[in-house]
Amino acid sequence: MASQRTHFEIPINDENDVLQITALGAGNEVGRSCLVIQYKGKTIMLDAGIHPAYTGLAALPFYDEIDPATVDALLITIDLIHLQNRILPLFSFHLDHAASLPYFLEKTTFQGRVFMTHPTKAIYKWLLSDYVRVSNVALDDMLYDEQDLLRSYDKIEAVDYHQEVEFEGIKFTSYNAGHVLGAAMFLIEIAGILYTGDYSREEDRHLMAAELPSVRIDVLITESTYGVQSHEPRLEKEARFTGLVHDIVQRGGRCLMPVFALGRAQELLLILDEYWKAHPELESVPIYYASSLAKKCIAVYQTYINMMNEKIRKQFAINNPFIFNHISNLKNMDDFDDVGPCVMMASPGMLQSGLSRELFERWCPDKRNGLVITGYCVEGTLARHAMTEPPEIISMSGATIPLRMSVNYVSFSAHVDFIQNSQFIDEIKAPHVVLVHGETNSMARLKSALQSKFAERDDKVKIYSPKNCEPVRLYFRGEKLAKAIGRLAAKYPIENQIVSGIIVSKDFQFNIMDANDLKDFCGISTSTIMQKPTIAYNSSFSLLKYHLEQMFGTLEETLDNEHVPTLTILNSIEVKHISKSQLRLEWSSTSMNDKIADSVIAVILNIENSPASVKITSHPHHTHVLEDNYNNMMDDDNINFNEKDPKNIENLIDTTSQSRIFAVVTYLKNQFGEAISKENSESEILVKVDNSCAEININTMVNNY
Structure with a gap:
């Protein structure tokens, strides 16, 4: 892990020590979640969503800001919740985390690996297949087709919670995020990063709360969907919700709840089925769950009951809690007899199109009816607009329809509020917190509140709220530890002992080993040059x-x-x-x-050019008379060295005038070579270099030595 790293506000000397986090989506916005992490030559992408308010390529994350071929791994944190769309931008809020995955896998140069949890993969093909089927857009605006979806499905690798995955220096572990079934937080160990995705710290009727990893985190990337808002307590929220529904049907109205096919819908179904059982007077009022994928979604819940909380697991041992006594599945409107009061749960959750939009337009003029919004609504959607209770709305056909039905909002959204989010950040104790997945104003208020909350802490916390394509760069410089293995580790080291071996770096780990161990530990054969x-x-x-x-x-x-x-x-x-x-x-x-x-x-x-050599080779054994030696040296380069007494080299040095003259001549000859010439006088030589000439009288020089 990165427990030894320390952040330094100093110039960056090595770009490999820079952790860069770039939001390609969800930067100061809710939608198209996509982050890219780059550290030590590795690139990891987190989520690949679509923005609910845009169509076609405009709905994608800013993929053109990166080279997809450089991405080593793609981690999907959340499932893809179905929305019965009629036009492309009208899909589930949860598609903002993974709906562009088929496009990224099949339409770009991405060659890495992609991971998600087993429940997420189980519904991936169904939900996106239905999304493609009901999308009513021009062919040119389609981001991918059914074949792209099927090919992308085969490339996905499923992981379990707490399963550690390691490849090519990348190591990550998934943890329960508590948001919906299969939602995961990812702990990425190449840089000590925890990415929460959408998460909830509150246990509900069927899901566990998000986990708190027991390891040190250097960088926390967390959602900021609700900013500084606080949720009402669960029991109070459930009581208010059932009370609103009861009031609407009791006055003879129809209660419309726009929901997502998977996620909060299952929670609401459990609440309503239990409430109807406790109130016999409501048994004549039908509850409909309108989703073509309802049975398949329920099958996923039954398959992965082990990933839910203890309460639901105990109940499942007695009977299946997802076989409802008071709720009917409505596949299409042909099976619906719109007479009298009823409760209708229909997708999509933001009233953009589909059955929920159709029923909303039909029922909104009647003041007996009621709209109960139970989840987060993205800015720019009809559900968000309806929460302002305007006097009228514009239908899909363009007509103006009066809005007389009651509109209420009860947040069952499985996102953390400010109290849960700030407490989680405090318990993680990460020195760096990056906020994503939040609207600009909400994120700014959250950042300010967190800075105030942690201002007095001894260990300082830095809060970042980057916009899309605005990188966050963090410099980490830590100790590099090398472990001795093989022959080097066979003997206990002695203090101050010099260890000689080969350092092998693999997956950010360093080992020191003997060259003979390379084949055993690394599969490398050695050669000697x-x-x-x-x-x-x-x-x-x-x-x-x-x-x-x-x-x-x-x-x-x-x-x-x-x-x-x-x-x-x-x-x-x-x-x-x-x-x-x-x-x-x-x-x-x-x-x-x-x-x-x-x-x-x-x-x-x-x-041969050393003065010491000249001095050593000036032995009288080699000089007979001054004149002879001088003449010979000007013609002969061979100077022999007497080797009889190597123990005392000083005995070879003769101090007579003749030997000194011999040494001087030898030295000059070695230094200047052909530039030396004899004059007529036997005691004079000339040294000519370029246009300069030096005349040396040997007898005078030696006598003055």
């Missing part, structure tokens, strides 16, 4: 040894198998005198050995 360069060298072997020992200390002198004189340097580099004019270096190529070899070569190349 032997370097054997040849260098021109015209001086003696003893002079070579002298200079190398000045640099590397005492050297081992041996004869190899071919009786070639060999010097071994630091147990890694061998220098062989293979001929009078050549040396050969041999070593096994490693980073360290190559550096040592470079140093050895540098020393060898400077031996």
Whole structure:
């Protein structure tokens, strides 16, 4: 995990240490949820929704801001709740998390992996298939067709709650989000991120509350749907809801509840069935659940009863709580006898089209009827407009219809309110909180309230509320820990011991191992490169040894198998005198050995030009008379070195005038080469470099030495 990371307000030196979070949707808006996380070369997308207020490509997240081919994984947090649409923008609020998934998988260059929970995948094909079927838009405006949906379905990988998934350095775990069946929060460990998606911290009649992960979180990305609003207590809310429904049917009216096919609908069905059972006087009033997918949705609930709360599991052991005694499924309007009071739960939940819109237009002129809105309504939808109780509405045909029916709002929306959200943020204790999925004003008020709440905390909390395509960049610099394994770990280390091995980085983890362990732990075979360069060298072997020992200390002198004189340097580099004019270096190529070899070569190349070499080679054994030696040196480059007494090199240094003259001439010849010439006088030489000329009187120079 990222428990050791610390945030620094310092210049960024390594872009790999930058965590970037970009909202391609749901940034200061509710709809088309889509976030992209980039960290250490990995890219993860969270959700792929559609905006309820737009059509066609305009409803998509801003996918053109990224290269889909670079996305490694796509995680879907929530199920896709059906809405019986007649036109494209009229779909369920929950489609804002996943309805563009077929488009992203089939119409872009995305080649990564996509994950969602088992219940979410179970209803994915049904709901989006129905969404495609009932969408009444031009062919050019269709984002995908039935075949795209089926192909995308095969690419989805289903996961369980608490299942840890790891691949290519990405590790994540899903947790129960409590919002609807199958809704998940994702803990992404490449950067210590918890993404809540839509979540609820309140247990209801069938779902558990969202979990609180027991690990440290560095960055919390959370919804802000309700801003600073507070929900009324559940029991009070249920009592007010059943009271409103009772009043409407008791006055002979029809009660319309626009709902989503899966999610809050099941909660409301449980409440109404229980209330009707407790009130025999209402048994003659029918309750209808109008959804072509009702039976399939109920089948999903029965299949995944283990993912619900303990109360519903205990009840399921006795009887199936989703087999209702007072509720009938209404597949289409042909089966509906619109006579007398009734309760009708119909989709879509925002009255944009479909059966709920049809019934709303039919019933709204009658003041006996009532509209009970039970979920969050996106800005720009008819349900949101109806909550303002306007005197009239515009029908789908364009006609004006008076609005006389009662309109009430009871929030059964399974989103956190301010109290639940702020408490969750406080318990998570993340130093960075990113707000998404909220309208601009609500998000701004929430951000201000959270900043005030956490202002006095010792550990500072930074709150971010990015707009779409506005990246949040966080710099994390942490310790890198490497674990010794294999042969290196076989022995307990000694204090101050130097450990030599190979560091292997895989999936953001570092291991140190012996080269011989690479095949076992990494499946990598090793090879050895032997370097054997040849260098021109015209001086003696003893002079070579002298200079190398000045640099590397005492050297081992041996004869190899071919009786070639060999010097071994630091147990890694061998220098062989293979001929009078050549040396050969041999070593096994490693980073360290190559550096040592470079140093050895540098020393060898400077031996013949070194003043120390001149001084050492100035031995009287090589000089007979001044004139002869001077003349010979001007014609001969070969200077032999007496090797009889290597133990005391100073004994080889002669201090006579003749040897000093010999040394000076040798030095000048080595330095200037062909630029040196003899004058007529045997005691003078000239050194000519470019247009300059120096005349040297050897006798005078030596006598003044």
